Amino acid sequence: MRCEEVLTITGLSRSLYTLMKNSEFPLSIKLSERSVAWRRGDIQNWISNKIDSNN
Numbered sequence: 001m002r003c004e005e006v007l008t009i010t011g012l013s014r015s016l017y018t019l020m021k022n023s024e025f026p027l028s029i030k031l032s033e034r035s036v037a038w039r040r041g042d043i044q045n046w047i048s049n050k051i052d053s054n055n
Contacts, residue, residue, distance in 0.1 A: 001043060006043055010046075026043060
C-alpha cells in the first residue's frame with residue numbers, strides 16, 4: 001500500500017513516521033530511492049490490534 005492509502009485507511013497523518021520510529025506502527029518497505037510502501041496485511045493487523053486493545 002502506498003502512503004496516501006495508508007493515511008486514508010488508518011486516519012493518521014504523517015505522524016505515522018514518528019510511530020514507525022517508536023516501533024508503534026509497521027515499518028515501510030523501500031521500493032526505490034524515493035518510494036516506500038506497506039504490506040496490506042501489516043496494516044490490517046495493526047488496525048485489528050488497535051480495535052482489540054480498545055475493547
